[in-house]
Amino acid sequence: MQSTLFEGKPLPAVVTQQDFVVFDLETTGLNNSPAMGGMDHIIELGAVKIHSGRISEKFSTFVACPVRLSEEIIGITGITDDMLVGAPAVGDVLADFYKFAAGCALVGHNVQFDYKFIRYYGEQEGFLFDQKQYDTLTLAQELLRGELSNYKLNTIADYYGFV
Numbered sequence: 001m002q003s004t005l006f007e008g009k010p011l012p013a014v015v016t017q018q019d020f021v022v023f024d025l026e027t028t029g030l031n032n033s034p035a036m037g038g039m040d041h042i043i044e045l046g047a048v049k050i051h052s053g054r055i056s057e058k059f060s061t062f063v064a065c066p067v068r069l070s071e072e073i074i075g076i077t078g079i080t081d082d083m084l085v086g087a088p089a090v091g092d093v094l095a096d097f098y099k100f101a102a103g104c105a106l107v108g109h110n111v112q113f114d115y116k117f118i119r120y121y122g123e124q125e126g127f128l129f130d131q132k133q134y135d136t137l138t139l140a141q142e143l144l145r146g147e148l149s150n151y152k153l154n155t156i157a158d159y160y161g162f163v
Contacts, residue, residue: 011053019104020134023047023059023097025114026077028069032116041065042090042117043079045097049104059100062087091125094118098127109153111135 024047029040042063049057062079064087074080097118108114111133122129140151148155 015050015053020050020107021047021059021101021104021131022050022107023101023114023118024108025117026079027117028065028067028073030113032113032120034120039117039120041067042093042121043069043073043077043084045093047097047100049100050107057100059097061093061096063093064089090121094122094125094127098122098129101129101131105132105134107134107136109136109156111137 023045025042026044027040027042031037031040033039043065044062045059046061047059048055049059051057062084065081065084069079069081069084106115106118106129112135115129115133119129136153136156137151140148140156144151144156144159148159
């Protein structure tokens with residue numbers, strides 16, 4: 001069942017007049033800058049497309065990884081090396097995601113973290129991700145100041161009653 005913040009109310013124009021892709025990555029670590037040494041790898045990409053304020057499409061895939069996953073990453077993500085066997089290469093995934101996200105703003109929780117991975121690996125494959133981005137972490141900090149004990153995604157989802 002799809003939850004909405006606007007149950008029983010008309011959707012605001014800002015939500016209905018633009019398409020959004022809400023996305024999230026799982027990675028092999030926190031290094032999303034080549035200047036800091038070797039980039040970590042994307043191992044999963046999930047997204048939904050929002051058209052006219054409603055989920056219209058879904059995108060979800062594991063991504064082949066050239067390195068073994070650490071026990072720490074397996075513990076955090078629940079993803080194992082076996083789950084990545086036969087997964088498409090990052091270039092193929094980003095080619096598909098580039099088409100999926102075309103013409104849409106990108107939305108994420110602490111969006112810059114994931115966006116840096118998308119942008120870096122996209123550029124390696126000849127795709128320029130340059131969409132406008134919206135950060136749900138920043139929005140929550142501004143709109144829910146004093147309402148929450150923290151701004152973790154689960155805390156925000158619980159606040160709004162999302163399952």
